[in-house]
Amino acid sequence: MDVIEVRGLRKTYRGHDAVRGIDLSVPRGEVFALLGPNGAGKTTTVEILEGHRKRSGGEARVLGEDPGTAGRDWRARIGVVLQDADDAADLTVTEMVRHMAGFYPDPRPVAEVIDLVGLTEKSKARIRTLSGGQRRRVDVALGIVGRPELLFLDEPTTGFDPAARRQFWDLIRALATEGTTILLTTHYLEEAEALADRLAVLSGGVIVAEGTPATLGGRGAAGAKVSWRHEGVQHTEQVADPTELIRKLVAEDADLTTLTVTRPTLEDTYLTLIGDHR
Numbered sequence: 350m351d352v353i354e355v356r357g358l359r360k361t362y363r364g365h366d367a368v369r370g371i372d373l374s375v376p377r378g379e380v381f382a383l384l385g386p387n388g389a390g391k392t393t394t395v396e397i398l399e400g401h402r403k404r405s406g407g408e409a410r411v412l413g414e415d416p417g418t419a420g421r422d423w424r425a426r427i428g429v430v431l432q433d434a435d436d437a438a439d440l441t442v443t444e445m446v447r448h449m450a451g452f453y454p455d456p457r458p459v460a461e462v463i464d465l466v467g468l469t470e471k472s473k474a475r476i477r478t479l480s481g482g483q484r485r486r487v488d489v490a491l492g493i494v495g496r497p498e499l500l501f502l503d504e505p506t507t508g509f510d511p512a513a514r515r516q517f518w519d520l521i522r523a524l525a526t527e528g529t530t531i532l533l534t535t536h537y538l539e540e541a542e543a544l545a546d547r548l549a550v551l552s553g554g555v556i557v558a559e560g561t562p563a564t565l566g567g568r569g570a571a572g573a574k575v576s577w578r579h580e581g582v583q584h585t586e587q588v589a590d591p592t593e594l595i596r597k598l599v600a601e602d603a604d605l606t607t608l609t610v611t612r613p614t615l616e617d618t619y620l621t622l623i624g625d626h627r
């Protein structure tokens with residue numbers, strides 16, 4: 350049985366159809382990313398699956414239960430990093446993580462969690478004195494302290510500096526290796542590419558494409574652009590597979606010091622998909 354199973358999920362806010370019949374299946378141990386422009390329905394979908402919002406229609410099963418009615422034991426098996434978490438600002442980092450650990454039957458050691466999110470130096474600092482990115486790391490700590498089987502991350506790295514983002518990616522990979530299933534939303538395409546086994550693009554409340562980072566929206570079959578400069582003249586060719594062309598150029602003794610082979614980036618593919626469905 351998949352960890353997340355969704356069929357025909359719908360959500361209507363006072364006449365506005367925010368989610369319009371989506372299907373999703375996420376097997377155990379997978380990192381699945383939901384992409385999409387502002388207002389696409391990502392947070393709505395994630396919060397329904399977390400049990401924080403009621404769905405208007407369709408079926409949803411998360412860890413075998415209906416998130417709309419599941420109880421405390423189920424909740425202890427999931428970890429949540431909300432998009433706009435409101436931290437209890439007067440507690441220190443350690444106090445906050447320890448407080449949260451108390452809700453779970455088998456929490457990770459508090460110091461270990463703080464170390465995993467790179468906040469050891471700030472463990473005694475009050476949360477209100479932290480920077481935005483550091484607070485976000487506290488949110489991540491609170492999401493993982495209970496050793497969740499399934500972790501929901503809604504735009505987890507907003508406000509992270511580049512080094513913190515890389516450190517976070519390593520953490521997510523380590524959790525995935527331990528068998529944690531992860532549902533992630535992000536606006537950073539390189540984050541989706543670095544982390545996701547599979548991803549889906551949501552636009553206007555429907556899934557417009559689904560696949561691996563390499564194959565999404567036909568990206569794998571898009572071919573390559575080969576460019577080189579020879580005797581002062583710029584050459585560019587679009588080919589399905591660059592191997593033959595490069596062999597030919599080598600055989601012709603062409604000057605390949607400026608050779609580049611480029612394929613559409615995930616961002617190129619994503620922007621095309623979004624443009625097509627606006």
Ligand SMILES: Nc1ncnc2c1ncn2[C@@H]1O[C@H](COP(=O)(O)OP(=O)(O)OP(=O)(O)O)[C@@H](O)[C@H]1O
Nearest residue numbers: 362363365367385386387388389390391392393394
């Ligand atoms: N509580 C609410 N009441 C009414 N409308 C809502 C509510 N929450 C979300 N919406 C609407 O539903 C749609 C989807 O919103 P949602 O927050 O799920 O999008 P999102 O994909 O997470 O966007 P973002 O990338 O900006 O976080 C939007 O049009 C939004 O205005």
